[in-house]
Amino acid sequence: MDIKLQKLSFAYAPGTPFEKRALFDVDLAIASGSYQAIIGHTGSGKSTILQHLNALLKPTAGSIQIGDKVITAGKKEKDLRPIRQKVGIVFQFPEHQLFEETVLKDIIFGPMNFGVPEEEAMEKARDLVKLVGLPEAVLEKSPFDLSGGQMRRVAIAGVLAMEPDVIVLDEPTAGLDPRGRKEIMDLFYQLHQKRNLTTILVTHSMEDAARYADQIAIMHEGRCVLTGTPREIFSDIETLSNYRLEVPQIIHFQKQLEQKAGFSFPKLCLTEEEFASMISEWLQERRNQL
Numbered sequence: 071m072d073i074k075l076q077k078l079s080f081a082y083a084p085g086t087p088f089e090k091r092a093l094f095d096v097d098l099a100i101a102s103g104s105y106q107a108i109i110g111h112t113g114s115g116k117s118t119i120l121q122h123l124n125a126l127l128k129p130t131a132g133s134i135q136i137g138d139k140v141i142t143a144g145k146k147e148k149d150l151r152p153i154r155q156k157v158g159i160v161f162q163f164p165e166h167q168l169f170e171e172t173v174l175k176d177i178i179f180g181p182m183n184f185g186v187p188e189e190e191a192m193e194k195a196r197d198l199v200k201l202v203g204l205p206e207a208v209l210e211k212s213p214f215d216l217s218g219g220q221m222r223r224v225a226i227a228g229v230l231a232m233e234p235d236v237i238v239l240d241e242p243t244a245g246l247d248p249r250g251r252k253e254i255m256d257l258f259y260q261l262h263q264k265r266n267l268t269t270i271l272v273t274h275s276m277e278d279a280a281r282y283a284d285q286i287a288i289m290h291e292g293r294c295v296l297t298g299t300p301r302e303i304f305s306d307i308e309t310l311s312n313y314r315l316e317v318p319q320i321i322h323f324q325k326q327l328e329q330k331a332g333f334s335f336p337k338l339c340l341t342e343e344e345f346a347s348m349i350s351e352w353l354q355e356r357r358n359q360l
């Protein structure tokens with residue numbers, strides 16, 4: 071499902087003394103099946119964009135197109151429902167939204183609300199718990215008897231149960247330890263790859279943007295100021311610092327090493343694994359030359 075923001079502008083509390091313009095003429099195209107990261111300093115407008123993506127907010131001016139549906143200021147509430155079904159949002163701490171007595175009831179709540187027959191919804195729930203890495207026995211448990219990481223997986227299964235075409239991740243690993251963070255981010259990446267799920271990640275983590283995204287957009291003071299691949303975006307440390315953003319640690323490390331050694335490696339590495347494999351190839355080449 072292609073997504074297109076065209077001159078998207080938004081103000082909170084318009085026409086009141088508390089009016090606050092949060093987005094200014096944002097243009098952004100997100101291709102179906104891509105993994106788009108949106109990064110930016112705090113207050114730059116990321117969450118405001120995110121809330122337009124499943125029509126929790128409507129533009130003050132401009133438009134946002136999701137598949138064949140165009141949302142503008144005048145769009146009626148009833149026309150937004152199909153969009154909310156097709157775009158799933160995983161908010162920070164999604165487990166705070168769990169409320170049913172059992173995991174099963176929580177996962178089937180959304181689909182049944184949209185008219186999916188109970189048996190079909192239950193079948194789907196059984197597949198989904200496995201997909202998010204939990205044993206089937208968890209379905210009969212209370213979500214509140216699970217660990218934080220397990221609860222988060224249940225909440226993710228609940229979002230996936232709606233069979234979204236697009237999934238929007240708002241700092242989905244907040245509060246998890248490094249291992250839990252990686253597991254959840256890897257899970258979303260697998261879903262993105264296996265199901266061709268258009269994925270939009272709103273994050274403060276440059277490491278995650280570099281590792282998972284194939285396109286990055288930088289927000290700054292309500293404007294989309296730069297778009298490109300992770301390699302393009304993270305090649306320019308100076309421009310990023312103008313937007314009060316850092317490059318991933320591994321890029322700093324690589325640059326420092328190059329400066330000290332007085333030479334350049336053949337490419338800029340975005341992750342530790344990429345760097346390790348480049349170094350081992352590079353050493354092998356040197357050995358072969360001896």
Ligand SMILES: Nc1ncnc2c1ncn2[C@@H]1O[C@H](COP(=O)(O)OP(=O)(O)OP(=O)(O)O)[C@@H](O)[C@H]1O
Nearest residue numbers: 082090091092110111112113114115116117118119
């Ligand atoms: N409900 C609101 N009412 C008024 N102003 C708001 C509201 N929500 C956000 N803003 C303002 O809109 C601007 C953009 O905020 P937004 O939350 O979209 O930024 P953000 O990039 O997501 O920030 P963060 O990284 O801290 O979550 C900020 O100036 C913020 O203070």
